[in-house]
Amino acid sequence: MVCRICGCPDVKWLLVSTVAGHLECNPKSVRRMIKRGEIDAVRVGRHWRVDHDSLDDYVRRDSVRFSEP
Numbered sequence: 001m002v003c004r005i006c007g008c009p010d011v012k013w014l015l016v017s018t019v020a021g022h023l024e025c026n027p028k029s030v031r032r033m034i035k036r037g038e039i040d041a042v043r044v045g046r047h048w049r050v051d052h053d054s055l056d057d058y059v060r061r062d063s064v065r066f067s068e069p
């Protein structure tokens with residue numbers, strides 16, 4: 001199953017590399033989004049797990065922003 005909002009696999013926690021691949025940005029940008037608090041994530045050891053719900057919210061907010069005239 002694939003999420004219809006962001007295109008990522010339909011699981012609760014996503015790898016930074018997965019998010020970067022689906023948003024077509026690099027992992028650095030994803031980590032910056034996490035640090036700015038734009039998306040929620042938890043740190044598991046050395047790696048971040050991105051909260052899928054919060055990513056979907058971010059994608060929705062952004063598409064609204066970009067579709068405004």
Ligand SMILES: [Zn+2]
Pocket residue numbers: 003004005006007008052055056
């Ligand atoms: Zn999603």
